[in-house]
Each structure stands twice: as C-alpha cells, then as structure tokens.
Amino acid sequence: MTTLINLDEFGELFTTFEHSAWRLETRRGYASDRKDETYREFIETGTVAWDPEDEWCRNMRAQTSAGKRVGRVRIVDDPPTTGQLYLLDNAKRNAATGEDMRNLWRADAERLQLPREDFWIFDSRFIALLHFDEADTLLNVELITDPAAVMRYAQVRDAALHHSVPYKEFAALAAAKEE
Template structure:
C-alpha cells in the first residue's frame, strides 16, 4: 500500500522516527542543492563552510545523541558530477551530526542491480520514495508500508551499505585519482 504525503509530512518523519532512518541517493544532482548559496560557494571555491547549527543539523544531532541511527549511501558516477562532488563535501556536515555517510560507484550499484530511485527507509517499517522531475526537483513523496516492499528496500539498503565505502575513504580516493 502506498500513500502520497506532502513535503511537510515528510519533514516530520525525521523528528518522529523511532530507531533508524537510512537513505539511498542515486541522482547525479538535486535542484534544491543548485539553488543553495553553499552550492555556488562550492562551485567557485571547491569547498564550503558548512552551517552546523541549522534545523537539520540540530535535529540530526538530537536524534543520533538519543541512540538512533541515521545513514546514507550516495551513488557516484566516474567521474563525479559537480553535484556529486558537492555532496561529497557536504558529507562532512552530515557526519558531524552523527550520520553514517557512505558512497558507492554507480558501476558497482548497477552490477548489484540497485534501483535507480531515491528513498528513505524509516525504522525498517516504511519507505519514503522520493519522486523527482527531469530537472531534479522533488515533486512528492510516496509512503510505502506494504511489508514485502519494505523488505525489498531493506535488502537494497543492506547491499548498498555492505558494498559502499565511508565517505572519508571515498573522498580520498576521488582526490587521489583526480576524478
């Protein structure tokens, strides 16, 4: 069973999850990032001074301090797109809040037959499937609660985590290869 939820309801999930929140990020870039001042700063300078005291960071620190697990695996092209390099830099901010940030090459994700869709899995009970348009703008979120579908996404999570690298190692590899 699935239900469309609005972006405000989606945002509340990050305050109400009970023990875990995990995301697979598969897009080559996100419109919301390109609209952010930090993206322009990154394009101009190659680095960003991240705000660790915004709403997202405060909430993630509170959630992880309460013992909840938050993580992501980001799929990256070879060579990485500007948007992917931006998110690799952004992983410093996410990790500082307690998130487990990991990366996986797109070729490996394809070999593993991971789906090319972005989603969050909350408490291993429901999926928030993120629906984007061609311009990488988040349009809506589909909440999936069907147990067999949740299990399928949990298997995707397990494979992605198992085959991915911590963002620090991945960033060092990207820097060393000049990708």
C-alpha cells in the same frame, strides 16, 4: 499500501522516527542544492563553510544523541558530477551530526542491480520513495508500508551498505583518481 504525502509531512518523519532512518541517493544532482547559496560557494571555492547549527544539523544531532541511527549511501559517477562533489563535501557536515555517510561508485551499484530511485527507509517499517522531475526537483513522496515491499528496500539497503565506502575513504579514492 502506498500514500502520497506532502513535503511538510515528509519533513516531520525526521523528528518522529523511532530508531533508524536510512537513505539511498542515486541522482547525479538535486535542484534544491543548485538553488542554495552553499552550492555557489562550492562552485567558486571547491568547498563550503557549512553551518553546523542549521535546522537539519540540530535535529540530526538530537536524533543520533538519543541513540537513533541515521545514514545514507550516495551513488557517485566516475568522474563525479559537480552535484556529487558538492554532496561529498557536504558529507563532512552530515557525519559531524552522527550520520553514517557512505558512497558507492555507480558502476558498482549497477553491478549490484540497485534501484535508480531515491528513498528513505524509516524504522525498517516504511519507505519514503522520493519522486523527482527531469530537472531534479523533488515533487512528492510516496509512503510504502507493504511489508514485502519494505523488505525488498531493506535488502537494497543491506547490499548498498555492504559494498559502500565511508565518505572520508571514498573522498580520498576520488581525489586519487583525479591525479
């Protein structure tokens, strides 16, 4: 079964999940990032002074401090896009909250036949499939609760985690490729 939810309902999932939240990020960039002041800061300086006390960070610290697992794998092009480099810099902020931040080269994701869609899997019970337009704007979120579909996404999660690299190690690999 699938249901569309609005973005406020989607946001609530990050406070109500019971034990785990995990995301696959596949896009080359996100409109929401490009609208943020931190994106302009990154373009100008190559790094960002992230706010560790913003709403996302406070909530993620609370969730991970309660023993819940949060993580994601970001698919990255070779060479990385500006949006992907921005997110690689952002990974240090996410990791500081207790998130397990990992990356995977796009060529490896394609070899593994990972989907090209972004999704969150919550508590291994339901999927929040993110729908974007061509300008990378998040339009809506589709909740998927069918057990067989959830299992397929869980298999994607397992493959992505197995083949991905922790963000610090990945950042070093990406920097070495640029030299």
